[in-house]
Amino acid sequence: MQNYANPTHFLRLVRGLLPVTAGLTAVLLAVGLYLALFVAPADYQQGETVRIMYLHVPSAWMAMFVYLVMTSAAIGTLVFRHPLADVAQKAAAPLGAGFTFMCLTTGSLWGKPEWGTWWVWDARLTSVLVLFLIYLGIIALWQVIEDPGKAARLVAVFTLVGAVNVPIIKFSVDWWHTLHQPASVFRMGGPTIAASMLWPLLIMAIGFTTLFLTLHMLAMRNEILRRRLRRLSMLAADGAAPLSVVAEPAE
Amino acid sequence: MNLAAPHIGFVIAAYAIAFVVIAGMIVATLADYRSLKKNLERVASRARLGRDVDS
Numbered sequence: 531m532q533n534y535a536n537p538t539h540f541l542r543l544v545r546g547l548l549p550v551t552a553g554l555t556a557v558l559l560a561v562g563l564y565l566a567l568f569v570a571p572a573d574y575q576q577g578e579t580v581r582i583m584y585l586h587v588p589s590a591w592m593a594m595f596v597y598l599v600m601t602s603a604a605i606g607t608l609v610f611r612h613p614l615a616d617v618a619q620k621a622a623a624p625l626g627a628g629f630t631f632m633c634l635t636t637g638s639l640w641g642k643p644e645w646g647t648w649w650v651w652d653a654r655l656t657s658v659l660v661l662f663l664i665y666l667g668i669i670a671l672w673q674v675i676e677d678p679g680k681a682a683r684l685v686a687v688f689t690l691v692g693a694v695n696v697p698i699i700k701f702s703v704d705w706w707h708t709l710h711q712p713a714s715v716f717r718m719g720g721p722t723i724a725a726s727m728l729w730p731l732l733i734m735a736i737g738f739t740t741l742f743l744t745l746h747m748l749a750m751r752n753e754i755l756r757r758r759l760r761r762l763s764m765l766a767a768d769g770a771a772p773l774s775v776v777a778e779p780a781e
Numbered sequence: 782m783n784l785a786a787p788h789i790g791f792v793i794a795a796y797a798i799a800f801v802v803i804a805g806m807i808v809a810t811l812a813d814y815r816s817l818k819k820n821l822e823r824v825a826s827r828a829r830l831g832r833d834v835d836s
Binding site: 567568572577578579581582585586589624625628631632635636639640642643741745748749751752755756758759762763765766 | 782783786787788789791792794795796798799802803805806807809810811813814817818820821824825827828
């Protein structure tokens with residue numbers, strides 16, 4: 531990991547990996563959508579509305595996975611002081627917010643025909659809403675603190691505190707009586723979903739994961755360039771721009 | 782998929798929202814990159830110009 535502490539090395543790695551992850555994402559999402567919409571059967575009770583599951587469940591997994599990535603990055607910032615840890619943390623937050631928003635809205639659209647309501651203050655739904663608010667808080671913190679170093683430490687502490695919400699989301703359906711159904715894929719005793727529905731779900735989930743990896747690398751590249759631009763602008767304001775800074779490649 | 786099934790509007794709305802969110806994340810990330818690259822080139826060329834004038 532320390533080999534990629536140098537942003538220039540990291541950017542070179544990203545340039546090599548991006549076409550692979552982007553291509554893989556396009557293929558996985560195309561296959562996943564085809565299976566989800568045209569091959570997987572309708573549910574005997576829910577009918578066609580079960581197809582919302584192929585978006586809702588992967589986005590819910592991603593909402594938590596992205597937060598775990600941010601938590602690891604926060605540890606990287608506070609404990610190991612890895613130079614790219616806070617870059618990774620900052621780049622992941624809007625993506626996590628996007629997946630969480632998708633999870634909440636698709637869940638609401640699934641809930642209305644199945645439960646008869648758009649929203650209920652049950653433990654699972656409320657804890658995911660809290661996760662969305664935490665994401666927004668982290669994005670806001672990054673925006674209001676100008677010094678990236680100071681912002682990184684504060685956001686890392688905030689992220690670690692917020693991490694307590696992730697197991698609450700996961701186990702909320704076991705700890706409390708909720709309207710939301712319990713886990714049906716990652717559970718003791720194996721999945722309870724039929725294979726014809728499980729495969730499209732898993733392919734969509736892997737597609738969402740590679741989509742996140744692709745966008746995360748792009749967003750990290752943006753953040754490195756943003757810091758380079760900030761450094762260069764400050765040097766230019768001081769009337770000195772060393773050639774080493776100016777000559778660094780943009781990607 | 783049966784487009785005449787009950788509640789199909791909810792399914793279409795869910796996929797439409799997912800499309801908008803994912804497209805939004807992709808477009809925002811790429812637009813940010815283009816803007817940063819342009820600004821970086823502008824600042825770098827201004828710095829080079831300043832150094833040439835000084836020398």
